[in-house]
Amino acid sequence: MTELWEVFQLPFMQRALLAGLLVALMSSVLGVFVVQRGLSFLGDGLAHAAFGGVALGLLLGVEQPLWVALLFTLVASLGIAWVRDRTQLSSDTAIGIFFAVSVALGVMFVSLETEYSVDAWNLLFGSILGIGREELLIIMGVTPLSLGLLGVLWGRLAYATFDAELAQTDGVRVRGLEYLLFALAAVIIVASVRVVGAILIAAYLVIPAASARLVSRSLSGMTLLSVVFGLVGTAAGLVLSFFLEVPSGSTIILTQAAVFVVAAVFARR
Numbered sequence: 001m002t003e004l005w006e007v008f009q010l011p012f013m014q015r016a017l018l019a020g021l022l023v024a025l026m027s028s029v030l031g032v033f034v035v036q037r038g039l040s041f042l043g044d045g046l047a048h049a050a051f052g053g054v055a056l057g058l059l060l061g062v063e064q065p066l067w068v069a070l071l072f073t074l075v076a077s078l079g080i081a082w083v084r085d086r087t088q089l090s091s092d093t094a095i096g097i098f099f100a101v102s103v104a105l106g107v108m109f110v111s112l113e114t115e116y117s118v119d120a121w122n123l124l125f126g127s128i129l130g131i132g133r134e135e136l137l138i139i140m141g142v143t144p145l146s147l148g149l150l151g152v153l154w155g156r157l158a159y160a161t162f163d164a165e166l167a168q169t170d171g172v173r174v175r176g177l178e179y180l181l182f183a184l185a186a187v188i189i190v191a192s193v194r195v196v197g198a199i200l201i202a203a204y205l206v207i208p209a210a211s212a213r214l215v216s217r218s219l220s221g222m223t224l225l226s227v228v229f230g231l232v233g234t235a236a237g238l239v240l241s242f243f244l245e246v247p248s249g250s251t252i253i254l255t256q257a258a259v260f261v262v263a264a265v266f267a268r269r
Contacts, residue, residue, distance in 0.1 A: 012129055013238075019131045020234040020252065022143045023192040023204060028230035029150055030188055031209030032223045033181060036161050038091065040210075042080070042182070043202030045095035045102070046189045049076035051198040052102040053190075054123045055109035066138070070190045076102060077186035081179045126197030126249035128238075135194055142191040146184055153177065158219055196249035207256040208233065214260075214267035229259050 008014065034042055053072025057065025076098045083094040150157070160167040160174045168174045189201055196204060212225035237252030244251065 012131075015131045015133070015136050016128045016248065017235065017238055019136050019139050019195055020128055020238060020248075021231055022139050023188075023195045024208070024230035024234040025227060026143050026146045026188050027192065027201075027204040028208045028226040029147060029223060030181075030185060031205040031230075032212070032219065032226055033157055033161055034185065034205050035209040035213055036219070039095075040202075040206045041092050041095045041099075042185060043189065043205040045080065045099040046073050046077055046186050047193060047198040047201045048099050048106065049073045049102040049186075050190050050193045051123055052106035052109065054193075055106040059109045059113050064134075066135075066190060066193075069193070070187065072102075073186040073190050074183055077182040078179060081182040085175060085178075123193060123198055125199060125247070126193075126195055126201075128195045128248045128252075131194060139191050139195075142187060146188055149180075149184060153180070157181065196252060200249050200253050203253045203256060204230065207253070207260050211256070211260040211263040214263040229256065229263075233259055 008017065034040060050069045050073045053069030054065045056072060057068030060068065062068050080091075080094045080098050083089060083097070084091055087094075156167070156172050157177060159170070160172055160177050164174050185205075189205075192204065193201055195201070208230035209222070209226045211229050212222045216222035216225055233256035234252050237255040238248055240246075240255065241248040241251040
């Protein structure tokens with residue numbers, strides 16, 4: 001225990017813990033609407049769009065490629081929402097198209113310049129222990145903004161999630177809310193991608209919320225439990241990664257998955 005305490009006195013571990021908890025907080029809240037709307041694949045699609053954007057930024061020699069990734073991912077998120085809105089295609093189909101295109105572009109950008117292969121690898125699989133001060137500040141800025149926006153729109157989002165047609169009749173701008181929700185997901189994913197990587201970031205959105213849904217009776221209860229599960233999974237995952245000497249992103253997701261298994265055992269029928 002003393003050794004563990006000493007480890008968390010190290011600046012890089014403190015940054016990793018703070019970044020992980022902040023990402024878990026905003027992802028767990030957003031994840032409630034992602035899961036309730038049946039958009040679990042959205043995290044994967046936008047995370048790989050972020051990978052394509054980062055690869056493009058690195059190819060162009062941009063000092064901070066995450067800004068390119070943000071623009072790239074926003075375009076992808078709004079494109080997915082537009083395809084859903086203008087066609088009869090399902091969410092999974094629309095997301096799958098943008099997922100495939102983003103990965104193809106990312107691979108092409110990476111192949112054009114081999115010098116940044118390590119950076120691309122880190123974006124795919126995450127490097128929470130390598131979180132720098134600037135990246136932490138970005139996460140610290142995005143977290144209150146995203147939570148504040150979700151708080152302001154909470155009632156309308158909940159209404160539109162459970163009965164979109166009735167909400168539309170009552171004057172709720174359901175279509176605009178959906179575009180906004182997709183755009184917010186893009187911002188959160190881009191800000192968080194360095195924590196667990198493009199491959200695993202979707203788990204941050206889905207697993208805590210899915211676990212909470214199994215044992216909750218209301219949307220507010222689901223949200224509270226989702227946040228608790230996300231925070232506990234992140235902290236416990238970091239501790240496990242220290243003792244097992246394995247990548248933190250993997251242990252965080254596996255810890256959250258273990259919570260899901262327990263929730264499934266005690267799920268309401």
